[in-house]
Amino acid sequence: MAGSGEAAAGVRPQTGRMATTSSSPGPWSACAALLYDPFLALGERRGMAARRRALLAGARGRVREIGAGTGSNLAPYPAGLDALVLTEPDPGMRARLHRRVERGGIRAAVVDAGAEALPFPDGEFDTVVSTLVLCTVPDADAAVVELRRVLRPGGRLLFLEHVRAEERRLARRQDRLARPWRAFAAGCHCNRPTLDLLRAQFPTVVAEPAVWRGMPRIVHPLVAGHAVVAR
């Protein structure tokens, strides 16, 4: 799968003391984190890994990733980043992320923070990354406002998210299965219109539709793209 964490040549050089925060995961959080990579593995092989690489090739300068999970994006980051800050609020995910960062000798900070209230000043980052996160964040509107706040003018949001289907039959199916899916998939909203939320804060958003192959049909519709903050 993508991001086995061993590479990430761009963010692993030299001295790199890792600033981290951690707390012990409870059994449910640890178990969900353990199952996350195996559950995604087929999808990664069937195109998601390549999509991550294509998206992250656009990362520059000081980079922050929200909901970094187990670190699936670590390997594809390009060389020469000035800083990489990985935020992740779930202790089980964060423990795995932390281990991957350490094992890879990657120079990155792992920070315990939810996307709705980020402990960073305005305009701190050149690039902000969100992959498969805005479906899960409880207050996605607040999270998108925060994404924009921490980007400098001219800074870039890179996103890869699964979204509400355009096709009506599939959208109805997403609505019917939204509750059980949310319970199964740790709070994920399979029917969330994430692209509309992004457009509300980033009018210049450029998005391409795609399909998340190798995963249940209700999360097939993807959008991948970027948005630049006006100067």
Ligand SMILES: C[S@@+](CC[C@H](N)C(=O)[O-])C[C@H]1O[C@@H](n2cnc3c(N)ncnc32)[C@H](O)[C@@H]1O
């Ligand atoms: C489906 S996983 C995606 C992980 C990773 N970004 C990836 O691409 O594989 C969703 C992630 O969002 C995190 N998450 C949940 N609530 C969040 C919040 N309020 N703010 C930021 N991340 C959150 C979860 O802990 C989980 O790591």
